[in-house]
Amino acid sequence: MRTVGVGVIGAGVMGAEHARILAGDVAGAHLVAVADADLSRAEAAAQGARATTDALALIADPAVEAVLVASPDATHHRLVLAAIAAGKPVLCEKPLAASTAECLEIVAAERRAGRQLVQTGFMRRFDPAYREMKVALDSKALGALRILHCQHRNAAAPAWFTGAMAITNSLVHEIDVCRWLLSTEYSAVTVIPCPSEAGGSGDPALFVFETEAGSLVSVEVFMNAVYGYHVHAEAVCAGGTIGMAHPALTRTRRDGAEEGAFPANWVPRFRDAYRLQNQAWIDGIRSATPPADASTAWDGLVATCLADQIVEAMATRRRTPLVLPERPH
Template sequence: MGADHAERVAHRVSGARLVAVSDADAARAGDLAARFPGVRAVTDPLALVADDDVDAVVVASPGAAHEEQVLACLEAGKHVLCEKPLTMDGESSLRVVRAERAAGRPLVQLGFMRRFDPEYARLKAVLDSGRLGRMLLLHNTHRNKSVPDTFRSEMIVRDSLVHEVDVARFLFGEEITEVTVYSPAPTSAAAEGVVDPQVSVFRMQGGAVVTNEVFVTNQVGYEVRCEAVCERGSAMAGRPWADLYTTVAADDGEGLWGGGVPADFLGRFARAYDLELQAWADASRRGEVVGPTTWDGYAATVVCEAGMRSLTTGEPASVTLVDPGPAS
């Protein structure tokens, strides 16, 4: 993800210039920097944040490093785009929210890129227009072709379902109050002991229900879509009958309806990432933040913590958000 963002900033984001990269693997950072003329590899990520040549920072490190690195950006007064999750638990995410408020101005945008995907953005606009009436149900589908064996059951909640959490909050404009995660019989393609697929249900603050299927070893490709069911109709983002689907001839002479499926999220959401990074760069130059905030990151982390509790117990888990207090 970091390498992809580096390439994006260097070649596809106007008004921004890539000046330095950092990685826990120094050789890896050096190899990446060498791809871009004049770009430096910095061993210490906190030194990169403090570097006078750096005006803004993209944090695409593992989630366990996010709190320290984002807090360093806040202390330095630099805008930061932080990939999800904000942090690994609600307590540390709340510390980041409070630190940003204490700094006196918003500086952090969370990397929930689906908000920038053209289809999701159009869906949000249709729902907000009121043409379809009140949204009653939301159905999310999230499928990966495969994941490493180290990708365990709780990671399906924390690292995959987190996107559906943000989609639900974004489209409804309200909080999730309860999560239930169900464990169907796992696919034979899943690693030993991993619950995959998972089906979860969110209860929204206004009483609506959200269903989510997350299947990370479906062996086909990367599929992400959602359908909003409203009082006077429905609308879908990521529809499977988009232009990439065509009629083809099979070897046996029978006609088949189908088409390609993206291999991973980089293909499916390439445009969303481009729009996200451009919006972030433009806002940073203006001294503003657009898109998901630290509060969105905190809320998503707390919902996922509840989801992991439900995964363990099989029972509904309530979601409790803490008021971070007023900004300074």
């Protein structure tokens, strides 16, 4: 079976990591080119493949059969639309676009294309811990789900990070992966931000979702937890619980104590998830059958649409019904 020539747009931390994965860790793919506004950064990420500053030229290149978009969020909309217009599969890092309206345009464009071309980069669906939890929950071996508890903690947020970005950039992962884990939609949310020493930035914050299935999802987002990057989930069911184990691969015991390390950021924690996501994407292109568990353009739209509503709910601190747009016909 042929290999798939891939072009990566964006050579920042995430784009460079995707280029590295596609260049050596994904069977059936080869890295053709990397585009970035900074040519030297594109060249470093390309590892010998072609480098360019022209993202649209990369999409149009006949040697590029599939496109991975990891450029700044504001560029996603036009680049994904360009890939759809070129008839090329595209894996777009979250968010799919900067607004619900832009996401709707992407969903409508894909529908007009007549085939599934877009995958949104919610890689947690491919993380082994989440996948093991989903198998257990789908089996109903622990009984009906009552509450899914989630934690999303970063060591420190950059100076430019805003309270809204805690939702649109971080919580958005839980919005997607919990929908997938529980196979249900959300019906309402209550946001409880904590007053901070800085005077009201709302970090940490607690988000309590009600689902159409009758269960609850609680998510703590803490952007300045200091000790490291820590993502955790535990499902409380009628007949037991299932939760993620400690993220470290090893634990050290000495001097009457046990310890394990937390990563500094998301890259080491989800390295396997990114690799497995990209492999599933390539396998789907080669077999002409998109991966069943992948986040689609519609899933990307749902995540952005809900995030926009939750940003508004954060200001009111009231229980807020959540509404999804109608699918384009």
